[in-house]
Amino acid sequence: MKRVHLVREEHPTGSTDSTVRVKTVRYGICLKNYSIQPGGYVFDGCQEFIANGEEGTHGARTCAACGCHRDHHKRIERVIEA
Secondary structure, eight states: OEEEEEEEEEOSTTOOOEEEEEEEEEEEEEOOOOOSSTTOOOOOOOOSOOBSSOTTSGGGGBBTTTOOBGGGEEEEEEEEEO
């Protein structure tokens, strides 16, 4: 799942320059720990978040590959200035 945010920044006091930043957000590898033992680490190996539904629905926050919530996946942000 990839989300794009547009942010426009205006420079203060009379300058006509403005900067547009494009921020993309992806969710990568699943970091949910399935271990039963305290201190143990067992990951399921889901390599990328795949939305289970359309944006705006409950399924958009559930991974179709592993079934866990989007928050258990590593968030990858990328900012491009134009």
